[in-house]
Amino acid sequence: MLFNSIEFAVFLPAVFLVYWFCLNKNLNYQNIFLLLASYFFYGWWDFRFLALLSFSSFSDYFLGIAIERAGIARQKKMLLAASLIVNLGILWFFKYYNFFIEGFTDAFTFFGVPFSGDRLNIILPLGISFYTFQTMSYSIDIYQGKIKPVTKIVDFFVFVSFFPQMVAGPIERATNLLPQFMKPRVFNYTRAMDGMRQILWGLFKKVVIADNCAIYVNDIFSNHTDYNGSTLLLGGCLFAIQIYGDFSGYSDIAIGVARLFGFSLMRNFAFPYFSRDVSEFWRRWHISLSTWFRDYLYIPLGGSLGPLSLKIRNVFVIFIVSGIWHGANWTFLVWGILNALYFLPLLLTSANRTHIETVAKGRHLPSLVDFLKILRTFFLTVIAWIFFRAENISHALDYLKNMFGNSLFKSPIRDFWSMNTGNHLIWLTVFLVLFMLTEWVQREKNHGLEFNEDSRLPYLVKWPIYYAIVIACFMMNGVEKDFIYFQF
Template sequence: MLFNSIEFLIFLPLVFFIYWFLFPKNLKLQNLWILIASYVFYGWWDYRFLSLIFFSSLVDFLIGIQLNKRQKINQRKFLLFISLAVNLGFLGFFKYYNFFAESFADAFTLLGNTMDPSRLNIILPVGISFYTFQTMSYTIDVYRKKMAPVSEPIAFFAYVSFFPQLVAGPIERATNLLPQFFKNRDFNYTKACDGLRQILWGLFKKIVIADNCAIYVNDIFNDYQSFSGFTLLLGGVLFAFQIYGDFSGYSDIAIGTSRLFGFDLKKNFAFPYFSRDIAEFWRRWHISLSTWFRDYLYIPLGGSRDGHAIRNIFIIFIVSGFWHGANWTFLFWGLLNATFYLPLLLSNKNRVHTSDTVAAGKYLPSIRETLQMGITFFLIVIAWIFFRADSLFMAFDYISIIFSPKFFVLPIQDFWSMNTGNHLIYLFFLLIGFILVEWFQREKNHGLELNSQKLPKPVRWAFYYVVIIFCFIMNGVQQEFIYFQF
């Protein structure tokens, strides 16, 4: 079920009404209702995969209980191994079987042999990478004795399948989200209103920014050899806004929806395109995944101790690329980001911007900050081209055209060939407005978190209505959320 669909427009108020009006003071019934709603939400896409998320939840629930009963380290390691094997086994089979089969066959071909790989028609379950990592965080934390296991199955199953963030995050830690299922939840009007504003901003990002950028991104990438280098660079920039509007828009809707039900999810994006270096970018982009890899992979590998920082950084970024999909383009995207990160690591400047926001408390950045943001954004755009391309050959060919004399060919003919009239001009001004809103809100949680003391109520409501109107008039071809495929 898509957030930007009629089905969800009916589903959400129905779930909300029953949750607060029929079960206002009954925690167990509220949790049960969330579990039922979450399974309906997930099963709306394909009910057959409900058994997969149920089995994964059941395995980790039972292993958590057994970990609490076992004190011998060998027994505890074996239980953890079972959990990781089951979860990663499911993830590996559904997501990577065909990739490894075809890569194995290609390797044989290079050696002068022929081999026909056994390719299966495997449907990738939506969100499997997200809920797999979420349930593994529980087992690992129980194993490390960072939290006590839960004995209430409904609360645990609801935690794993919590519908607002089930299919595309944020990837919630058990230590943050799971305890909230055991606390009494009372309706908070202020929190709910802010949740609705964040939902609206997320829909704006998705419907107005991401889906309209997608029109040109698809045209340019599908026939990239016919366009000038400038147009190809424009395609990379538009994809950067598409994937940001799409993914951070989903996170905004997920966080806002959760607040309607009394839950607080962690922030997943912190205005990443205003980063001054690659290290800061990765502290602000997909925060839940970055911190997951940091805590469950980077630190256990040794972190930056004993001179292993470079090795571990490359491992983290390559694994992150592989997490995104079974394609060599994702692996190279991870490798490229690690390479961009390396100079900061070697110069010990990778932790310069850990907590501050660019031009904090100011209207405009300095010239130095502007250059830093521009260079960082350019590197990100180059990396995104590999993320979007169908193959490594296409990505390298695409970039080679950008850095060729074709870059200086006037793109007017390109725009005419896309036959979109004045739509591109409208989108250009929309992006400028979007960037300005994000810039002035960069120290807030989301774009519509307006200051009631500085802005009078009529101004705030006028702004909300403008956003709503744009969601209607710029509602183009509906696109699935990009991260559903991961």
């Protein structure tokens, strides 16, 4: 069930009405209902994977209790190891088995040794990378003494499967989300209205920006030998905008939907393309994953402490693992290595914490230096995104080769008009400009349509904005497209 589908437009109001008008006086009934709604939401894609979701939830629920009750440190470690093995084992089998089989086959063939590994026809369960990381962090936090295991099994099951965020994040921590299932929730009109605005902004990002950029991105990447270098560069820029609009749009909708039910999810994006260096970019992009790797991998490995060799190792480990997390393809590995190379000079010169505050905070425009830094950072991320988008390494290298050829400084206008999209390109350009201006103006807020309660913006201005976004969503809406991060 897609957030931008008719089915979800029926599902959400129905769940909302039952939740608040029929069950608002009984916390346990609310949680049970949310669990059933979440399983229905997830099972809409493929009900067979509900068994896998239930198994993952059962194992970590009982292992969490066992870790807490274990009398000696060795037993705790063994139980934590069991939790990690179960979660990573499930993830490895469904996501990486065929990748490793192909790798072994290629390696043995290269050395002249016959090896035939059988590929399996494995369907990747939706959201598996997200909910396995969420349950792993729960077990780790219990082991480290940060939280106590939950006693009500329903509370834990709904924590794992909470439908707004389970498929593509944010990857929630038990320290933040679990307690919210254990205390009464009261409907808050102000928070709910802000949630509705965030949902609307997320739909705009997805339906108007991401899905319409995809039309040109798919054409350019599929036929990159037919276009000049400037068109390929713009294709990379459009993919950067597409993946941001698609993924942050999902996060906005998820956070907004959760607010309708009285929950606060962690922020996942903070206007990352206004970053002045790669370190700032990673503090603002997919925050729930980057902080997960920081807390559960980077810091335990030693972080930025210790000798130079340890710092370099840890930076590469964190970005390589991040690349592999995204999928079983060498392109993701190269994408991770590129980001490590971008980040390394900042760490070695102790400049990785230079830009903490929002750019041009309290001002309308950035300084020329900040503007040039933003352009440089965006260009570097676009180069990395080309590997992320490409089908394989050869495709990415060939794309870059053609992009940096003699035609880089030729006009791309003829190429874009040759795609025969009529006035679509003009409308998309208009919406892209409005989108970027809105994001810039709102960069110190949590989302593009956040208004302070004491905002001087009158209703006669706000409501036309809302209606204009709804009209744009209908006008630019084509075929329903899955969110990009569903594949991860």
